[in-house]
Amino acid sequence: MNSDLAGRSGLVKNVDVFFYNDGNVAGTVAALEALGAKVNQVYAAQPDKAFYIANMEMNASAFDAVSLLNEVLWFGYAHPEPVLDDEMATQTVAGNHPGGVPALGYYTHLANLGFDGTGVRWATIDTGVDYDHPDLNGHIAGGYSFPGACNTNPGEDCAGGGHGTHVTGIIGGTGQGDGVGANTDPNGYLYGVGIAPGYEIFAMNSLSAPAWPPAGGWQEHSKQAVLGGAIGGNN
Incomplete structure (x- = not known):
């Protein structure tokens, strides 16, 4: 979990989850939804589709459970405005x-x-x-x-x-x-x-x-x- 999610509480929007494609992308998305996530978008992170990104909103209380999913490599806050790209x-x-x-x-x-x-x-x-x-x-x-x-x-x-x-x-x-x-x-x-x-x-x-x-x-x-x-x- 990226540090920009630390200390947040309640419903958090614009969370990006970076996960490995184990051959069952839909299964990983379903696992996130089972933890209470509302998944807004899922797309391949690179051309060979070895990794995917899911943009979602979910309660901060579920962050620890997300980090325990085997396929999840990283997740953090996706700022709606540009940050540090300047x-x-x-x-x-x-x-x-x-x-x-x-x-x-x-x-x-x-x-x-x-x-x-x-x-x-x-x-x-x-x-x-x-x-x-x-x-x-x-x-x-x-x-x-x-x-x-x-x-x-x-x-x-x-x-x-x-x-x-x-x-x-x-x-x-x-x-x-x-x-x-x-x-x-x-x-x-x-x-x-x-x-x-x-x-x-x-x-x-x-x-x-x-x-x-x-x-x-x-x-x-x-x-x-x-x-x-x-x-x-x-x-």
Whole structure:
């Protein structure tokens, strides 16, 4: 159980349960419902459907029983608003937190360092990257689509904004928001600012392909990343 559920009482909405697919997903969902959960949504957590996520609401008194289910690996609160996917988290990772408080102005911090990722090409090896995302599309320098994956563009995210797009934003999203304009949290931190917003993206979508490991083996990840000019990737 994640710490963000600790101390809660009564009915808790927006609880995400991450569980293993033992061949009987419906059975695991039924076990959650037997503990009093109202399951709102169930979906595969990754393309091979080895793991699933159930979003539910339930009484906090049943949390201990949920943690004892063999198939459940983790569960926590799914915040309805974005949390720590913003400049505050990036400042923390970058170490710019004088007095233990993340500073506003990550771009200023990068300017003082003299480095924002410009000139570096990195491969996102995941479900792919959404070419239409305003935080990322200006930095996509190329990509590679694995056999069987959608290939509208090389390395396209078949989900149109799935896990690979999220990971790419963590690495170097520019914080442009939804394209209409940048968004900030209540403290003024920009949502969507990644660690190195000046970097170039090489998109790879092996997790959207039907074969796993990819055809050619694990080394195909590094091979295609290097051929695409990337210095590395999240392989």
